[in-house]
Amino acid sequence: MRNVFKFFQIALLSLPLLAMRQDKPLRVIFFGDSITQAGVGPTGYITQVGEMLKTKGQAGQFELIGAGIGGNKVYDLYLRLEDDVLSKKPDVVFIYIGINDVWHKASSGTGTDLDKYVKFYEAIIRKLKAQNIRVILCTPTVIGERNDNSNQQDGDLNQYAKTIRDIAARNSLQLCDLRKYFADYLVQNNPENKEKGILTSDRVHLTEFGNKFLAEKMLDALLQK
Amino acid sequence: MRNVFKFFQIALLSLPLLAMRQDKPLRVIFFGDSITQAGVGPTGYITQVGEMLKTKGQAGQFELIGAGIGGNKVYDLYLRLEDDVLSKKPDVVFIYIGINDVWHKASSGTGTDLDKYVKFYEAIIRKLKAQNIRVILCTPTVIGERNDNSNQQDGDLNQYAKTIRDIAARNSLQLCDLRKYFADYLVQNNPENKEKGILTSDRVHLTEFGNKFLAEKMLDALLQK
Amino acid sequence: MRNVFKFFQIALLSLPLLAMRQDKPLRVIFFGDSITQAGVGPTGYITQVGEMLKTKGQAGQFELIGAGIGGNKVYDLYLRLEDDVLSKKPDVVFIYIGINDVWHKASSGTGTDLDKYVKFYEAIIRKLKAQNIRVILCTPTVIGERNDNSNQQDGDLNQYAKTIRDIAARNSLQLCDLRKYFADYLVQNNPENKEKGILTSDRVHLTEFGNKFLAEKMLDALLQK
Amino acid sequence: MRNVFKFFQIALLSLPLLAMRQDKPLRVIFFGDSITQAGVGPTGYITQVGEMLKTKGQAGQFELIGAGIGGNKVYDLYLRLEDDVLSKKPDVVFIYIGINDVWHKASSGTGTDLDKYVKFYEAIIRKLKAQNIRVILCTPTVIGERNDNSNQQDGDLNQYAKTIRDIAARNSLQLCDLRKYFADYLVQNNPENKEKGILTSDRVHLTEFGNKFLAEKMLDALLQK
Secondary structure (H helix, E strand, C coil): CHHHHHHHHHHHHHHHHHHHHHHCCEEEEEEECHHHHHHHCCCCHHHHHHHHHHHCCCHHHEEEEEEECCCCCHHHHHHCHHHHCHHHCCCEEEEECCHHHHHHHHHCCECCCHHHHHHHHHHHHHHHHHCCCEEEEECCCCCCCCCCCCCCCHHHHHHHHHHHHHHHHHCCCEEECHHHHHHHHHHHHCCCCCCCCCCECCCCCECHHHHHHHHHHHHHHHHCC | CHHHHHHHHHHHHHHHHHHHHHHCCEEEEEEECHHHHHHHCCCCHHHHHHHHHHHCCCHHHEEEEEEECCCCCHHHHHHCHHHHCHHHCCCEEEEECCHHHHHHHHHCCECCCHHHHHHHHHHHHHHHHCCCCEEEEECCCCCCCCCCCCCCCHHHHHHHHHHHHHHHHHCCCEEECHHHHHHHHHHHHCCCCCCCCCCECCCCCECHHHHHHHHHHHHHHHHCC | CHHHHHHHHHHHHHHHHHHHHHHCCEEEEEEECHHHHHHHCCCCHHHHHHHHHHHCCCHHHEEEEEEECCCCCHHHHHHCHHHHCHHHCCCEEEEECCHHHHHHHHHCCECCCHHHHHHHHHHHHHHHHCCCCEEEEECCCCCCCCCCCCCCCHHHHHHHHHHHHHHHHHCCCEEECHHHHHHHHHHHHCCCCCCCCCCECCCCCECHHHHHHHHHHHHHHHHCC | CHHHHHHHHHHHHHHHHHHHHHHCCEEEEEEECHHHHHHCCCCCHHHHHHHHHHHCCCHHHEEEEEEECCCCCHHHHHHCHHHHCHHHCCCEEEEECCHHHHHHHHHCCECCCHHHHHHHHHHHHHHHHCCCCEEEEECCCCCCCCCCCCCCCHHHHHHHHHHHHHHHHHCCCEEECHHHHHHHHHHHHCCCCCCCCCCECCCCCECHHHHHHHHHHHHHHHHCC
């Protein structure tokens, strides 16, 4: 009898815990630019992460939220951090930003200097860490798919990617090294050294397959412990 | 008797108020870029505002603080707003930013798009107004002193200046229209249409006389009611 | 008798001259960029100059040739001067170049420095004058139709236009001051200070009306003596 | 007697020919930008090629001429080709241009689009080949000495270098692949991955050692048959 009581006691105590694990999925925000904005589309990478989780029977454990706005640079993320991320109380935030910071230097004269990029990037991290949010840093993917470092912005993208790797190391944060994954893939799978058409449709934005490729990497990072 | 008591009561209540008016000068922060950073130098414009106030016997009424950092654009001000301005509890803040936002487009590909400029500018204003701080908006001065709109960045500077005038009107804020003051002065006082050497030493940064000219305009704005 | 002989002598001498005036129309080449490339379209400015000449009954006196290529800057004109102009032995050449030299600074980082612009411009002029070709210099029109010098490139365009006026004066060449004509028109006819839609469809390329306006100015310059 | 006379006659006729072969060294022009302009300085690469030839006892066989002007891009070479190269009737011309074509995109918005770069490059080659001049094409060296393709302009420089290799192949011209030589050297000899200080003093312009390294490569190319 006593044991039975004890059992019930434990069961009762456990209920909220079980409930929490069942009812409250991990809230994951993908924070970025137009690639992330498109990520919630029918074939977008966030949608595909969701489908992959469904296949794994883990759909209920995660709530995926896209917070991408086209044309965004690192300082735009900083400006809308409160409204679009912190106010939503996420458990995990992917930061995937940098392509426009580099690209807009050439296309409109309004890119972001590397030192300022770092300043805003780290300011975002500080605010997320202050809320005990798990932060995953993504290196910028590509502007052009040539696999021999001959796309116009390759030098700059390599530099910004290295910097993000340093920031991750310095802050003991998880890294999702997208630029490396893309580069490795393109060395193997772009024999004609084309500028686009493999993972991107226009040198930057992802094809359905590119979204799938990205989704796999994001999912790996998310599930990694 | 009762009236006497009341009188004393009022007097006692007024004391701290009177004291405050005498003891606590108005704290004024000049928030900007390299021009403002140089403004606290021996002949800088902030120093000269201080000297002008001394001459007027009003030195004790104002505490002038320079918060300028070279190379700053509007988003840099936003990033350091808390640390360099709000934490100091100012009564008045001059915002004098925009030259690098325009200039860096051509010089390093890292200027600021006008729509982003407005977004950050208004975000700064909102945070200042939330603290009941009196805000004075300054239009950007010059990049080149030619007086016929033939300096490379004149079109862009005119556009950003117009936008600041609109922001001031929209938010019912005081405007210190430096670009107009400089333009009017140069029409009268640059007969050879030189690029520099009148108010600036290098097309942007101010000569001692340029600092004096600016100081007069800032002082007028500060004392204006 | 002596007088009769003299009369015949004059008549004989005049014959080739008359013949030349009747048989050989003045060959006019418009040498420029995309605006000139579009100039030979159904409503393009060169086509409209042709129609205006027809109305005046002077169509037979002029042969109009468009030599415009989209994206061209002054050095592109220099590169194709022999093939596209000199080899055609024109009598008159309009040089209408400069918009891309300014515009591409911001849009792709590949504009033309003013000093180089002058060098190539004058090199073109020298080669044309060496063939006794009548040269008419056109100032660049607009990038944006705002009438208060607040289009991004206005400062630069004003600078390049001034430089062309100087080149014309220095070389005693005819000037067709298109930028001034456009500016004057827009002050009168753009009360809402719109960026486009008056003379241009997209801030740069001309509407049918813009082409007509340009055609009138080109025709005036051509017929001016 | 007659034969003797004939012999002398032949000998006399041959003398100038022999003399010419001995007295008239191969005239070599180095055609380029500021690096080539500095190349004729006391420790410049052209000066060092001369000294290397002296050591080899071949100084008399070559006349080395520097034709470099700071800030030059490919179209500047085209503009001064007649005056600075063709008029001097060279036997060999090194074309070493491209750094400013890439660099000025970011530093002043006045770089050269790749397609235009090719057009002017090939126009120069055509004019040189029409005079039967031996042409040696040099790929652009570096803007920054990091050895992992993370200098800002590496992508663009790699692209322009590849293009020059293609032009050389297409036109069956000799290539002096400076960018490859520099890259290979820096992989071996820049263990700290520094931006400058190995072959360059400022990321672009050569140290004395950099000039020596370049001189060796130029000499190899010159003597190669």
